[in-house]
Amino acid sequence: MMIQLEMGPDFQKTVSELGGMGQAIIDACSKGLAKGASLAAGKVVSEFLSGQYLKRRTSRLAGAVEGWMAGLLEAVVGVRPNSGVEKYKWLLSDEEKTITPKSAKFLTIPIGENLTGAGVARFSSPRQVPDGFFIKTKTGRLLFGIKHGKKGKFRPLFVLVKSVFVQGTGALYDGVMDSLDDISEQMETEIGKKTGS
Numbered sequence: 001m002m003i004q005l006e007m008g009p010d011f012q013k014t015v016s017e018l019g020g021m022g023q024a025i026i027d028a029c030s031k032g033l034a035k036g037a038s039l040a041a042g043k044v045v046s047e048f049l050s051g052q053y054l055k056r057r058t059s060r061l062a063g064a065v066e067g068w069m070a071g072l073l074e075a076v077v078g079v080r081p082n083s084g085v086e087k088y089k090w091l092l093s094d095e096e097k098t099i100t101p102k103s104a105k106f107l108t109i110p111i112g113e114n115l116t117g118a119g120v121a122r123f124s125s126p127r128q129v130p131d132g133f134f135i136k137t138k139t140g141r142l143l144f145g146i147k148h149g150k151k152g153k154f155r156p157l158f159v160l161v162k163s164v165f166v167q168g169t170g171a172l173y174d175g176v177m178d179s180l181d182d183i184s185e186q187m188e189t190e191i192g193k194k195t196g197s
Contacts, residue, residue, distance in 0.1 A: 002078025003176045004070065005037060005183065012073070024194045030073050032190035036183030037067030037075035043182070044077065044092075044175030061085045065092070065172070077176050092172035099164045106142065106160035114157035126158055134160075 007029060015022040015029075049062045064085045067077045079089040090097070101107050110121035123129050126144045134144050135154065145156040 002076050002080075003172060005033065005075045005077065005176075007033070007073040021195070025191060026073065028190035028194040029187050030069070032187030033073065033075045033183065034067070034069050035190070036179070036186040037069070037077050039067070039182045039186065040077045040176050040179035041065050041067035043179045044172055047178070048169070048171035048175045061088065061091065064089065077179075078172055091166075091168050092170075093168045094170040094173065095168040097166050097168075099166060100162065106162060107164060108144070108158045108160055109164065110157065111159050112145070112156050123157060129157060132157065 011029075012026070015025050018025060044065050045062045049065070061079075064079045064083045065077075066080070067075060068080075070076045079085060079092065083089065099107065108126060110123070114122050116122060126132055126134075129144070129146060132144055132146050134142060136142055142160040143154075143156040144158040144160065145154055147154050
């Protein structure tokens with residue numbers, strides 16, 4: 001998932017009409033665009049991936065978001081292809097997916113006491129839970145959990161479902177759009193250095 005920022009052909013045509021100064025402007029804009037893309041990537045991570053949009057359990061996805069130059073006057077903000085987060089980088093977009101089990105009848109979703117404060121599962125599978133058992137609720141939902149003591153209350157650790165609908169966060173688009181002024185400012189600063197204004 002990535003967003004490409006580029007100065008269109010009209011910009012290059014206009015700059016070429018400036019003669020010798022044109023190349024200096026192009027270099028300055030390219031340098032400012034590179035800085036702006038890096039700032040935009042930082043904003044996506046700091047303001048849109050720190051709990052507001054995505055409840056994250058690890059920092060792998062956030063660490064994979066970056067800004068880089070794809071060519072002269074072309075910058076990219078996003079996750080590079082074939083990254084370590086390839087399977088779930090789509091969460092940065094507004095894409096929707098329905099997740100279904102590949103080889104089992106149900107997905108086992110950790111809930112309740114099975115989750116740490118950071119949202120990480122203590123047990124990744126019901127098979128890891130000693131003395132656990134399944135129950136079916138009055139509404140037909142299938143739960144797996146444990147009971148402490150003979151009269152202890154049932155504590156659900158997993159809910160079993162046939163599919164889960166997941167909506168992407170849109171964090172990448174929102175973060176880049178929120179950074180457009182910063183990107184323009186970086187470009188203006190670099191042009192000012194070249195032109196002395």
